[in-house]
Amino acid sequence: MGRVQISVIGSGAEHERRAEEVGRLLAAAGATVVTGGLGEVMAAAARGAKSVGGTTIGILPGERRDEANEWCDHVVVTGVGHARNLAVVASGDAVIAVGGRHGTLAEIGFALVLGRRVVVLEPGLDAEGVVRAATPAEAVALALEAAA
Amino acid sequence: MGRVQISVIGSGAEHERRAEEVGRLLAAAGATVVTGGLGEVMAAAARGAKSVGGTTIGILPGERRDEANEWCDHVVVTGVGHARNLAVVASGDAVIAVGGRHGTLAEIGFALVLGRRVVVLEPGLDAEGVVRAATPAEAVALALEAAA
Amino acid sequence: MGRVQISVIGSGAEHERRAEEVGRLLAAAGATVVTGGLGEVMAAAARGAKSVGGTTIGILPGERRDEANEWCDHVVVTGVGHARNLAVVASGDAVIAVGGRHGTLAEIGFALVLGRRVVVLEPGLDAEGVVRAATPAEAVALALEAAA
Amino acid sequence: MGRVQISVIGSGAEHERRAEEVGRLLAAAGATVVTGGLGEVMAAAARGAKSVGGTTIGILPGERRDEANEWCDHVVVTGVGHARNLAVVASGDAVIAVGGRHGTLAEIGFALVLGRRVVVLEPGLDAEGVVRAATPAEAVALALEAAA
Numbered sequence: 340m341g342r343v344q345i346s347v348i349g350s351g352a353e354h355e356r357r358a359e360e361v362g363r364l365l366a367a368a369g370a371t372v373v374t375g376g377l378g379e380v381m382a383a384a385a386r387g388a389k390s391v392g393g394t395t396i397g398i399l400p401g402e403r404r405d406e407a408n409e410w411c412d413h414v415v416v417t418g419v420g421h422a423r424n425l426a427v428v429a430s431g432d433a434v435i436a437v438g439g440r441h442g443t444l445a446e447i448g449f450a451l452v453l454g455r456r457v458v459v460l461e462p463g464l465d466a467e468g469v470v471r472a473a474t475p476a477e478a479v480a481l482a483l484e485a486a487a
Numbered sequence: 488m489g490r491v492q493i494s495v496i497g498s499g500a501e502h503e504r505r506a507e508e509v510g511r512l513l514a515a516a517g518a519t520v521v522t523g524g525l526g527e528v529m530a531a532a533a534r535g536a537k538s539v540g541g542t543t544i545g546i547l548p549g550e551r552r553d554e555a556n557e558w559c560d561h562v563v564v565t566g567v568g569h570a571r572n573l574a575v576v577a578s579g580d581a582v583i584a585v586g587g588r589h590g591t592l593a594e595i596g597f598a599l600v601l602g603r604r605v606v607v608l609e610p611g612l613d614a615e616g617v618v619r620a621a622t623p624a625e626a627v628a629l630a631l632e633a634a635a
Numbered sequence: 636m637g638r639v640q641i642s643v644i645g646s647g648a649e650h651e652r653r654a655e656e657v658g659r660l661l662a663a664a665g666a667t668v669v670t671g672g673l674g675e676v677m678a679a680a681a682r683g684a685k686s687v688g689g690t691t692i693g694i695l696p697g698e699r700r701d702e703a704n705e706w707c708d709h710v711v712v713t714g715v716g717h718a719r720n721l722a723v724v725a726s727g728d729a730v731i732a733v734g735g736r737h738g739t740l741a742e743i744g745f746a747l748v749l750g751r752r753v754v755v756l757e758p759g760l761d762a763e764g765v766v767r768a769a770t771p772a773e774a775v776a777l778a779l780e781a782a783a
Numbered sequence: 784m785g786r787v788q789i790s791v792i793g794s795g796a797e798h799e800r801r802a803e804e805v806g807r808l809l810a811a812a813g814a815t816v817v818t819g820g821l822g823e824v825m826a827a828a829a830r831g832a833k834s835v836g837g838t839t840i841g842i843l844p845g846e847r848r849d850e851a852n853e854w855c856d857h858v859v860v861t862g863v864g865h866a867r868n869l870a871v872v873a874s875g876d877a878v879i880a881v882g883g884r885h886g887t888l889a890e891i892g893f894a895l896v897l898g899r900r901v902v903v904l905e906p907g908l909d910a911e912g913v914v915r916a917a918t919p920a921e922a923v924a925l926a927l928e929a930a931a
Contacts, residue, residue, distance in 0.1 A: 341856055344848070371857065396840075396857055402716065402873055402897055404788070412785055413815065413840055415859045416873035418897070419715040420698065421597060422570035422863060426870070429846055429860035444614060445596030449569060451589035453846055453862070465613060466592060489708055492700070519709065544692075544709055550725055550749055550864065552640070560637055561667065561692055563711045564725035566749070567863040568846065570715060574722070577698055577712035601698055601714070717893060718866035737895035740910060744889030745865060761909060762888060 342394070343486045345479075346373040346431025346455075347384035348424075348446045349463075354380050354438030357460060359387035360475040361435055366393020368483055373398065373430050375423065376407040376414060380437050385410035398427050425449045428457075432486035435478050436463055456485035490542070491634045493627075494521040494579025494603075495532035496572075496594045497611075502528050502586030505608060507535035508623040509583055514541020516631055521546065521578050523571065524555040524562060528585050533558035546575050573597045580634035583626045584611055604633030639782045640692070641775075642669040642727025642751075643680035644720075644742045645759075650676050650734030653756060655683035656771040657731055662689020664779055669694065669726050671719065672703040672710060676733050681706035694723050721745045728782030731774045732759055752781030786838070787930045789923075790817040790875025790899075791828035792868075792890045793907075798824050798882030801904060803831035804919040805879055810837020812927055817842065817874050819867065820851040820858060824881050829854035842871050869893045876930030879922045880907055900929030 345365050347358060362372050362384035372388040374381040376397025385395040389410045397411030400423040407414045417423040424442060428434050428450035436443055436459045447466050450457045457469040460478045472478035493513050495506060510520050510532035520536040522529040524545025533543040537558045545559030548571040555562045565571040572590060576582050576598035584591055584607045595614050598605045605617040608626045620626035641661050643654060658668050658680035668684040670677040672693025681691040685706045693707030696719040703710045713719040720738060724730050724746035732739055732755045743762050746753045753765040756774045768774035789809050791802060806816050806828035816832040818825040820841025829839040833854045841855030844867040851858045861867040868886060872878050872894035878901045880887055891910050894901045901913040904922045916922035 341858065344858070394857075396859065398859060404874070404876070413838075413857050414785065414788070414874065415840065415842060415870060417861065417870040418873045418893075419567075419570065419718045419863060419866060419869065420573075421600060422567065422573050422715045422718070425568075425570050425863065426859060426861040429862045430848070430858065432848070441596045441599035441616065443596070445593045445600065448589045448591070448593030448596060449862075452569060452593065468589065489710065492710070542709075544711065546711060552726070552728070561690075561709050562637065562640070562726065563692065563694060563722060565713065565722040566725045566745075567715060567718060567721065567866045570863045570866070573715065574711060574713040577714045578700070578710065580700070597714075715863075715866065716869075717896060718863065718869050721864075721866050737892045737912065739892070741889045741892030741896065744885045744887070744892060747885035748865060748889065764885065 343370040343432050343483065344373050344430060345370045345482050345486060346428050346434045347437060348427060348434060349380035349437035349439035349443050351438035352379055355383035357475055358383035358437040361437060361478055362387025363391055364475055364479040366391045368479065370483065371396060373427060375427050376411050378408060382408040382410060398423055398430065428455060429453055431455060433458065433482040435460060435482050439464055456482065458482050491518040491580050491631065492521050492578060493518045493630050493634060494576050494582045495585060496575060496582060497528035497585035497587035497591050499586035500527055503531035505623055506531035506585040509585060509626055510535025511539055512623055512627040514539045516627065518631065519544060521575060523575050524559050526556060530556040530558060546571055546578065576603060577601055579603060581606065581630040583608060583630050587612055604630065606630050639666040639728050639779065640669050640726060641666045641778050641782060642724050642730045643733060644723060644730060645676035645733035645735035645739050647734035648675055651679035653771055654679035654733040657733060657756065657774055658683025659687055660771055660775040662687045664775065666779065667692060669723060671723050672707050674704060678704040678706060694719055694726065724751055725749055727751060729754065729778040731756060731778050735760055752778065754778050787814040787876050787927065788817050788874060789814045789926050789930060790872050790878045791881060792871060792878060793824035793881035793883035793887050795882035796823055799827035801919055802827035802881040805881060805922055806831025807835055808919055808923040810835045812923065814927065815840060817871060819871050820855050822852060826852040826854060842867055842874065872899055873897055875899060877902065877926040879904060879926050883908055900926065902926050
């Protein structure tokens with residue numbers, strides 16, 4: 340099946356630093372980082388992965404490739420708007436949520452429907468069925484464990 | 488814009504009676520009842536609406552019209568799997584959640600992203616940004632108020 | 636399964652008169668007319684159906700119900716952009732194409748993938764596997780025959 | 784924007800050899816090969832790309848990553864069924880069609896809607912607005928020209 344793919348979801352500028360650390364640790368462990376390809380948490384996670392030479396995939400809601408942030412190695416342009424959230428979480432062997440609001444809630448719901456482990460990095464959204472992590476390192480470990 | 492459309496989302500056989508009452512009250516108030524077109528809460532809400540001569544729309548995830556329950560007057564076959572959840576909530580002028588698990592959580596997230604009021608009938612899922620109702624009558628009143 | 640649903644697809648202002656006639660004849664025969672809910676051929680088919688008291692469904696690509704034309708009784712807001720073309724043809728027991736360009740070609744392809752009969756009203760698009768009709772009356776008869 | 788991405792679409796076991804050659808030439812020119820991730824033409828194009836050390840992306844219709852063929856380096860799991868065809872062509876800076884039937888017709892339609900150049904390798908599907916190529920080398924040259 341090729342390399343492990345972990346999806347990093349979420350939003351909020353105040354969460355970028357933690358998202359970048361999550362991306363960096365995932366890439367250092369050899370996992371490909373999958374995100375929604377746009378700004379804030381998505382860009383930060385991809386930037387963190389690229390800072391250590393990792394591989395990143397951005398899955399966009401719109402119809403144009405150039406809407407992706409510059410840290411996406413591979414860009415998938417879905418054209419299906421918010422329904423691309425389903426593709427983002429379905430493409431991960433596990434999912435890590437960093438911050439986030441309503442769109443992230445939709446992604447968590449879909450990930451759980453599909454049986455993907457969802458790790459919520461504290462402080463984060465509440466949802467039944469997720470696993471919670473206190474630090475980026477713990478979140479990455481829990482995600483990689485589920486992906487194995 | 489034609490008649491008010493209210494989406495009823497959720498799942499769980501134990502919630503069918505309340506869903507049927509929600510559907511009945513919505514139809515009695517002249518609203519079209521939109522659901523995901525399948526079983527349990529979706530079927531119950533549509534059945535309630537039909538019991539008083541209401542109008543119902545079922546929005547299916549699969550590719551075949553005959554997967555809809557028998558209480559759907561109009562059937563939309565989306566072919567997009569769980570991404571049809573986006574269509575279910577987007578098609579409502581407001582949304583009422585009755586029971587439900589992960590798929591309902593995804594729908595609540597999408598509804599809030601799109602700015603639709605989400606009324607959660609107690610006991611129901613927790614999510615920031617929703618309005619809570621103690622009874623089917625209150626849920627219907629709150630949904631119709633937002634749709635007005 | 637409720638009433639027969641026939642999807643009318645296509646585009647081009649020069650085809651509106653024929654689309655309106657198709658919508659009128661479908662509604663007169665008791666079929667619900669399904670369209671993409673926007674302008675030109677979509678609006679004309681729905682207008683034709685309403686001119687004889689028929690029932691219409693509009694399936695929109697965007698996220699707002701008020702983008703539907705005024706002849707849609709029931710509006711489904713998919714939020715999935717051009718992927719709503721799949722829903723438009725999947726929701727018909729058969730499909731009639733009036734005029735059209737690239738988007739209509741995508742719809743014809745999807746309809747054939749799903750095993751729906753596609754009737755192309757002359758002059759219309761070329762595609763292997765479709766049935767061709769010389770007049771609106773013949774197109775409607777061929778669509779209703781497949782839907783039966 | 785990173786490396787050029789070219790989508791290869793189509794189907795039919797009898798077209799696999801030409802698809803493999805297209806994949807090989809695209810990869811040799813430094814382009815990432817995007818496909819629908821499943822069998823026949825999709826697998827052949829990816830296999831060709833990998834035979835010269837290229838990079839491949841597979842965009843799946845289902846909900847499981849392990850449905851991808853073994854030549855996909857990066858797998859996007861869309862969960863949206865045939866609507867993933869939109870993502871396949873939208874993710875290419877240009878599109879090459881090799882063989883194919885109804886699903887490919889839908890993809891050609893979508894690619895043209897989105898303004899992507901579509902190169903049809905002869906013998907191939909007919910559609911207004913596409914560019915035709917007599918050989919895999921010519922198809923690749925025409926696709927790369929449009930992507931530049």
